[in-house]
Amino acid sequence: xxxxxxxxxxAVGLPETAGRRTPGLRRExxxxxxxxxxxxxxxxxxxxxxxxxxQVLDAxxxxxxxxxxxxxxxxxxxxxxxxxxxxxxxxxxxxxxxRLIEAWGPNPATMLDSCWNTVxxxxxxxxxxxxxxxxxNCLVAFFRDPVFRERAEAWExxxxxxxxxxxxxxxxxxxxxxxxxxVRELRRDSPDxxxxxxxxxxxxxxxxxxxxxxxxxxxxxFESSQLxxxxxxxxxxxxxxxxxxxxxxxxxxxxxxxxxxxxxxS
Numbered sequence: 001x002x003x004x005x006x007x008x009x010x011a012v013g014l015p016e017t018a019g020r021r022t023p024g025l026r027r028e029x030x031x032x033x034x035x036x037x038x039x040x041x042x043x044x045x046x047x048x049x050x051x052x053x054x055q056v057l058d059a060x061x062x063x064x065x066x067x068x069x070x071x072x073x074x075x076x077x078x079x080x081x082x083x084x085x086x087x088x089x090x091x092x093x094x095x096x097x098x099r100l101i102e103a104w105g106p107n108p109a110t111m112l113d114s115c116w117n118t119v120x121x122x123x124x125x126x127x128x129x130x131x132x133x134x135x136x137n138c139l140v141a142f143f144r145d146p147v148f149r150e151r152a153e154a155w156e157x158x159x160x161x162x163x164x165x166x167x168x169x170x171x172x173x174x175x176x177x178x179x180x181x182x183v184r185e186l187r188r189d190s191p192d193x194x195x196x197x198x199x200x201x202x203x204x205x206x207x208x209x210x211x212x213x214x215x216x217x218x219x220x221x222f223e224s225s226q227l228x229x230x231x232x233x234x235x236x237x238x239x240x241x242x243x244x245x246x247x248x249x250x251x252x253x254x255x256x257x258x259x260x261x262x263x264x265x266s
Contacts, residue, residue, distance in 0.1 A: 001045065003064040004030060012063065025063075034059035044078075052078050097229065097237060101125075106256050108222070108240040112138060115178035116166060119235070127255055128212060128220060128240075137182055139166055143190040150213035158210065163196040164203035165226075169236075171202065209243065216258065217251040 005024035009016055012025070012033060025033075031041035036056055043050050044060070057078055061071040072082035101109035101122045108125035110118050116139045121129075130147055142148045142162055149155055170179045186193040212220045222240040229235060242248035 003066065003070070007063075007065060030060065030063050033063045036060075047077075052080070054080060054083070094232060097232070097235065101237060101239075104239055106252060107242065110138070110238045112236045112238060113178075114170065114173060114176065114234045115182055116169075116236075117178075124252065124256060125240070128214065128252070139182060140186060143186055143193045147212060147214075148210075151211045151219070154209070154211035158208055159192060160196055160199075160201065161203060161206075161208055163193065163199075164201040165206075165208075167197070167200070168202040168204065210240070214251075214255065217255045219246075220248045220251060221246045222248065 004027070007024050009020075009025060009029070012029075014025075014029060027042055027045065028038045031038040034041065034056070036059065040050070040056075041060070044052060044056075054075070057074055057080065058071075061074055066074060075082040097111055098120055101111055101120060105122050105124050108128045109122050110125050110129075111120040113119050116137055118136045118138055129141075130145075139162070142159070170176065173179060183197065187197060206225075208224050210222045210224050212222070214220050221243040223243055224238055224240050227237045227239065229237065242252060
């Protein structure tokens with residue numbers, strides 16, 4: 001009813017009539033414009049136990065001018081699986097998320113798109129993972145970059161969970177060409193990835209332990225957590241925390257201070 005009330009008859013090509021009491025559109029008008037029976041639309045609006053199709057919901061959403069979030073909410077109210085998220089405009093990331101990962105310093109933080117391409121990182125992540133390199137997809141880097149492969153035992157423990165998390169994260173966009181390109185490249189170039197991908201395991205990202213053999217300060221061990229943002233479901237923020245009981249926090253401070261000193265001298 002609230003969505004009907006905000007649509008004027010003139011906005012959908014209907015004549016304005018004198019003495020009209022209903023704000024916005026009447027139920028019958030929505031039904032006609034959506035191509036469904038008025039009684040059926042009334043039952044839908046009243047929340048009765050009826051079986052409704054996605055085509056009907058899309059027609060109603062179109063007439064009421066629902067945006068993508070409202071349309072997905074309508075599906076949820078009707079007991080249907082929400083449709084896939086509509087593609088976002090070509091905006092890399094929002095300023096609020098950039099401030100979030102900057103504030104996570106001195107610990108590393110990165111931001112990934114739906115294909116796990118790194119679209120932003122803080123200074124600590126640049127120093128720890130070397131993300132100034134041309135390789136910017138973190139899944140490809142995990143399997144091909146020696147920074148990740150250096151400690152073989154830790155890498156082999158983490159690899160199955162990483163692949164399972166990627167499969168789960170991309171399951172809602174199986175036709176995305178970016179995802180397909182990453183999978184094709186890794187299946188062609190990495191026997192390890194090809195073997196793990198063929199297992200078809202899926203799993204939540206959860207907390208993953210990452211060990212990095214840094215050329216300056218030695219072994220760094222982090223717990224990484226992935227955060228999804230409802231306002232930008234196409235982006236994931238990955239936060240890294242030093243594992244307690246390791247020398248990671250101290251070595252990280254040393255790495256950051258040595259880089260700051262080098263930049264001051266230069």
